[in-house]
Amino acid sequence: MAHLIIGHVGTEDARVWVRGDKRKPLAFVTWRCEGEEGSQEEIIVLEERHDFTGVVVLTGLPAATEVHVSVAFGNDKNTQPAQRFIPEFSQGSFSTAPAGNTSRPFSFLLGSCNLHSLGIISSPDSAFERLNQLVDEHHPDFMIHCGDQIYYDIPIPSKLPRIEEYRDKYKDAWEDCVPAAQLLTRCPHYMILDDHEIRNNFHNDMNVNVGSVDYLKCISLKAYREYQHIHNPQTYGNQALYYAFERAHGRFFVMDTRSERYEKEPDNQLIGERQMSKFKAWLAQGSAQQIHFIVTSVPFVGQVRNGDDKWCGKSYMKQREEVIDAIVESGITRVCFLTGDMHTSYYATMDIESHDGTSVTLHEVMSSPLNQLGKSSLSNYRQSFAAVTGNGNKYKVSLDEQHFYDGHSNVVLMNVGQDSLTMNVYRTKKSRSAELQITIGI
Numbered sequence: 001m002a003h004l005i006i007g008h009v010g011t012e013d014a015r016v017w018v019r020g021d022k023r024k025p026l027a028f029v030t031w032r033c034e035g036e037e038g039s040q041e042e043i044i045v046l047e048e049r050h051d052f053t054g055v056v057v058l059t060g061l062p063a064a065t066e067v068h069v070s071v072a073f074g075n076d077k078n079t080q081p082a083q084r085f086i087p088e089f090s091q092g093s094f095s096t097a098p099a100g101n102t103s104r105p106f107s108f109l110l111g112s113c114n115l116h117s118l119g120i121i122s123s124p125d126s127a128f129e130r131l132n133q134l135v136d137e138h139h140p141d142f143m144i145h146c147g148d149q150i151y152y153d154i155p156i157p158s159k160l161p162r163i164e165e166y167r168d169k170y171k172d173a174w175e176d177c178v179p180a181a182q183l184l185t186r187c188p189h190y191m192i193l194d195d196h197e198i199r200n201n202f203h204n205d206m207n208v209n210v211g212s213v214d215y216l217k218c219i220s221l222k223a224y225r226e227y228q229h230i231h232n233p234q235t236y237g238n239q240a241l242y243y244a245f246e247r248a249h250g251r252f253f254v255m256d257t258r259s260e261r262y263e264k265e266p267d268n269q270l271i272g273e274r275q276m277s278k279f280k281a282w283l284a285q286g287s288a289q290q291i292h293f294i295v296t297s298v299p300f301v302g303q304v305r306n307g308d309d310k311w312c313g314k315s316y317m318k319q320r321e322e323v324i325d326a327i328v329e330s331g332i333t334r335v336c337f338l339t340g341d342m343h344t345s346y347y348a349t350m351d352i353e354s355h356d357g358t359s360v361t362l363h364e365v366m367s368s369p370l371n372q373l374g375k376s377s378l379s380n381y382r383q384s385f386a387a388v389t390g391n392g393n394k395y396k397v398s399l400d401e402q403h404f405y406d407g408h409s410n411v412v413l414m415n416v417g418q419d420s421l422t423m424n425v426y427r428t429k430k431s432r433s434a435e436l437q438i439t440i441g442i
Contacts, residue, residue, distance in 0.1 A: 002019065002089065002174040002175065002180070002181040002184050002185075003018060003019055003020075003071060003073075003087045003088075003089065003090050003181075004016065004017070004018055004069070004070075004071050004089065004090050004091070004092050004184070004185050005017035005018075005184040005185070005189060005231055006069070006092050006093075006094045006184065006185060006186070006187060006188050006189060006231075007055070007188060007189060007190075007230075007231025007232060008188060008190065008231065008232055008233045008245060009094050009095075009096055009097065009142070009188040010096065010097055010245070011061075011063040011064075011096055011097045011098065011099050012059065012060060012061045012062070012063060012096065013057060013058060013059045013060075013061060014057070014058045014061060014067065014069075014094060014096070014188075015055050015056075015057055015058075015230075015231045015232070015233075016029060016031075016055065016056045016057075016058060016069055016071075016092075016231070017053065017054070017055050017230060017231040018044070018046070018053070018054055018055075018056065018071045019046070019051070019052055019053045019054075020046045020052045020073045021052055021073075022048060022052065023075070024073035024074055024075060024085050025045060025046045025047070025048075025052055025073075025075075026043060026044070026045055026046065026073060026074045026075065026076060026077060026079065027043070027044050027046055027054065027056075027071050027072075027073055028041060028043055028071065028072045028073070028074060028079075028081075028084060029041065029042050029043075029044065029056045029069065029070075029071050030069070030070050030071075030072075031058055031067055031068065031069040031070075032067070032068050033061060033062055033065050033066075033067050034065055034066040034067070034068070035065070042056050043077055044056055050226050051167050051223075051226050051227075053226045053227065053230065054230075055230045055231055061096050062096065063096050063097065063098055063099040064095065064096060064097070064098040064099070065095065065096050066093060066094070066095050067093065067094055067095070067096060068091070068092075068093045069091070069092050069093065069094075070086075070090055070091040070092070071090050072084035072085060072086045072090065073085045073086075073087070088178075088181070089178075089181045089182050089184075089185050090185075091185065092184075092185030092186060093185075093186070094187060094188055095141075097141075097246075097247055097248070098248065101246075101248070101249060101287075101289070101290065102248050102249065103248065103249045103289075103418045104248045104249075105248075105415065105416060105417050105418070106141045106247055106248050106250065106416050107138060107139075107140045107141055107413060107414060107415045107416065108140050108141055108142045108143060108144060108247075108413075108414050108416075109131070109134065109135075109140050109142075109143040109144070109411055109412070109413055109414075110143075110144050110146060110338055110340075110365065110367040110411070110412040110413075110414055111131075111143070111144075111145060111146065111340070111367050111368075111370040111411040111412070111428075112145065112146040112147045112148055112194070112297070112339075112340025112341060112367060112368045112369065112370065113147070113148045113340060113341065113343060113368045113369030113370055113371070113372050114127075114145075114148065114149055114150070114151075114173060114369070114370045114371050115151055115154065115369070115371050115372045115373065116150070116151065116169075116172055116173045116176075116177065116371065117150075117151050117154045117155065117169065117172060118154065118155070122371065122372075122373060123177070124173070124177050124180065124370070124371040125177055125178070125179055126428070126429045127370050127371040127409055127411075127428035127429055128177055128179035128180040128182075128183055128428075129179045130411075130426070130427070130428045130429065130430070130431060131143075131179070131183050131370075131411060131428065132179055132182055132183050132186070133431060134411070134413060134426060135183065135186050135187060138413055140187060140413065141187070141188070141247060142187055142188040142189065142190060142247070143183075143187060143188070143189050143190070144190045144191075144254075144295060144338060145189060145190065145191040145192070145228075146192060146194075146295060146297055146338060146339060146340035146341075146367065146368075147192060147193060147194025147195075147196075147197075147258075147297030147298075147340050147341060148194045148195070148196040148197070148297075148340070148341070148369075149173065149191060149193075149197065149228060150166075150169040150170055150172075150173050150196065150197060151169070151196045152165070152166055152169050152196060152197065152198065152199060152220065153196060153199045153200050154196070157210075158209075158210070159210060160210045160211045160215075161210075161211070161216070161219065161220075162219070163219040163222060163223055166219060166220050166222075166223035166224075167223050167226070167227070169223075170223065170227040189231070190232060190233075190245070190252075190254065190295075191228040191229070191231075191232060192228075192232075192241070192242075192254050192255070192256065192295060192297055193224050193228065193229075193241065193256070193258055193259070193297065194257075194258055194297035194298065194340070194341060195258055195309075197220060197224050197228075197258075198216060198217060198220040198221070198258065198259075199216060199220075201309050202216075202217075202258060202259075202261075203261045203262060203263040204217070204259075204260075204261060204262050205262050205263055205264045205267070206263070217259065221241075221259060224241075229241055232254075233245045236278055240256070240274075240275070240278075241256040241259055242254055242255050242256040242271075242275050242278070242279075244282055248416070249289060249290050249291060249416075249418070250290065250291050250293055250416055251282075251286055251290050251291070251292050251293065252293045252294075252295060253279055253282050253292075253293070253294050253295065254295040255271060255275070255279070255294065255295060255296045255297075256271065256275060257270050257271060257296050257297050257298055257311075258297060260272040260275060261316075262315075263308075263315045264315070265315075268315040268316065268318075269316070269319055270298075270311060270316040270319050270320075271319065276319070276322070279323075279326070280326050280330075283326055283327060283330040283332060284330055286330065286332045287332075288332070288333070288334070290334065291334045291335075291336065291416065291421075291442060292332055292334060292335045292336070293336050293337075293338055294335065294336070294337045294338070295337075295338045295339070296311070296337060296338070296339050297339065297340060297341055298310045298311060298339065298341050299311065299312075299337075299339045299341065299342060299348075299364065299366060300320065300323070300337045300339065300362075300364060301337055301348045301349065301350045301362055301363075301364035301397055302339075302342070302346065302348050302364060302366065302381055302397070302399060303381060303382040303385040303397045303399070304342070304380060304381055304382075305379075305380055305381060305382060306380070310341075311323075312385075318390075321387075321389035321390060321391075321393075324350075324352060324362075324389050324393055324395055325389050325390075325391045325393055327352075327360065327362065328352060328354045328358075328360065328391075328393050333360045333361075334442050335360070335362050335363065336362075336363040336364065336365060336421060336440070336442065337362065337363065337364040337365070338364075338365055338367075338414075339364060339365070339366045339367075339368075340366060340367055340368040340369075341366075341368055342366060342368055342376045342380070343368050343369045343372055343374055343375050343376040343406075344366065344368060344375065344376045344377075344378075344380075344404065344405065344406040345365075345366055345367050345368060345404075345405045345406075345410055345412055345425050345436070346364075346365075346366045346399060346403055346404045346405065347363070347364070347365055347366075347400075347403040347423055347438045347440065348363075348364045348366075348397065348398065348399040348403070349361055349362065349363055349364070349397070349398050350362040350364070350395050350396065350397050350398075351395065351396045351398070352393055352394065352395045353393070353394040353395075354393050354394075355391060355392035355393055363421070363440055363442060365412060365414065365421075365423050367410070367411060367412035367425075368410075369409050369410075370409060370410075370411055370428055371409050371428065371429075372409055375406045375407075375408075376406060377406055378399075378401060378404050378406065381399050382397070382399075383398065383399045383400070383401070384396070384397065384398055384399075385397040403436075403438055405425050405435055405436045407427075407435065408427045408428075408429065408430070408435075409427065409428045409429055410425050410426060410427050410428055410435065411425075411426055411428050412424065412425055412426075413426060413434075419441065419442065420439055420440060420441050420442060421439070421440040421442055422437065422438070422439050422440070423436070423437070423438045423439075423440065424436075424437050425437070
C-alpha cells in the first residue's frame with residue numbers, strides 16, 4: 001500500500017498523506033527544506049476508524065524551495081528511530097510554489113480512469129512506469145487526477161458492499177501497483193472523484209439493486225475522503241469536496257460533479273447551489289492576467305451524443321448554460337476546462353457571442369484513460385453544436401478530428417505559458433514521443 005502521498009503544495013504549506021496499520025498506528029513525519037540544516041518532525045496518531053490514514057499539514061515553508069519528506073511508523077510516541085518501521089516508498093520530495101502571482105511557465109500532468117481490478121489483463125503497472133518516466137523527463141509541477149482513480153464496481157458487485165471493500169480497491173490500485181506508490185511520492189497530486197468511486201453513473205436519485213443510495217454514498221465517500229480528499233486543499237471547509245488552488249498565473253477550481261447530482265426533475269442538478277455560488281464568487285475574483293482552469297470529471301464543452309450523464313445531458317443542460325452565463329458576466333476571457341471520463345483525449349472549443357456583442361472562447365482539454373481496455377471514438381461526439389442560453393448568449397461547440405486521440409491509454413502533459421497552453425498526449429504503455437501536440441492561444 002502507498003504509505004506516503006504528496007498532496008496540495010502552496011507557496012509555504014503542504015499536505016502530506018500517510019497510512020499506517022493496527023500494529024504501528026503512529027506516524028513520524030520528518031521534513032527538511034533544501035539549504036537548511038536540520039529537520040523537523042511531527043507525530044500523528046492514526047485511528048482505526050479512518051483506516052489508519054491521516055494528513056500532516058506542513059506550514060511556514062519557504063517559497064520556491066525543494067522539500068524532502070519521509071514517514072516512519074511505530075507503536076507509541078517513545079519509539080526510537082532505530083525501532084521504527086520504514087516501508088518502501090516512504091520518502092518523497094516536492095517544491096513549494098513561487099511567491100506572488102507570477103507569469104512563470106509551469107506544467108502539470110492530467111489523467112483519469114485507472115482500471116486496476118481485473119488482474120493481469122488490466123494491470124496498471126506499465127502505465128505508472130511511464131508516468132514516472134514522464135516525471136523524470138519533464139518535471140511537472142503537479143498532477144491532476146480527474147476521476148475514476150478506482151473502479152469499485154468492476155467486477156460488478158452483487159451484494160451489499162462494506163466500507164472495507166471500497167478501501168480494498170484503493171489498496172489494489174496503489175499497493176499491488178508498485179509504480180503508482182512511487183509516483184505518489186514524487187510531486188503534488190490533486191484528485192477529484194467521478195462515478196466509479198461510488199458506482200457507475202451515480203446520481204442521488206438513482207435506483208439500486210442492493211442497499212440504498214444513501215448507504216452507498218455514505219461508505220464510498222468516507223473511503224474517498226480517507227484516501228483522496230484529505231490531501232486536497234480544504235478551501236471551502238471539510239464537508240465540501242470541491243476546492244480551489246493557484247499556481248503562478250494559473251487559477252484552478254476543481255468541481256465536484258458527482259456527489260451532489262440529481263437526475264430527475266424538479267431537483268435535477270449536476271452541482272449544488274452552494275457549490276455554484278462558490279464557483280461564481282471564484283470567477284468574480286479572477287483577473288485578466290490569470291488563466292482560469294475549471295476541472296470537471298465529466299466533459300463540459302464536448303457535446304456527447306449519448307450524454308445523459310454529462311453537462312450536455314437533458315437533466316443538466318440548464319446548469320451548463322448557467323455556468324456559461326456566469327463566465328460571460330464575470331468578464332474573464334482566459335478559460336480552460338480540464339476533464340476526463342470518456343476514454344479519449346481531445347481539445348475542443350466553445351465560442352460564445354454574448355447578448356451585448358462581446359465574445360469569448362472556452363477551451364477544453366480531455367485526458368482519458370490512464371489505463372483502460374475500452375476506448376471511445378469520435379462518432380460518440382457531435383463535432384458541431386449551437387444553441388442559445390436563457391440569457392441570450394449564443395454558443396457553438398467545435399471538435400476537430402485533428403484534435404482527437406483515441407488510439408491507446410494515455411496521459412496529457414500541459415505546458416502553461418504566459419499566453420498559450422501546449423497539450424501533449426503521451427501513450428502510457430509505450431515510451432514514445434507525444435502522439436499529439438496542440439498549441440492553444442489563450
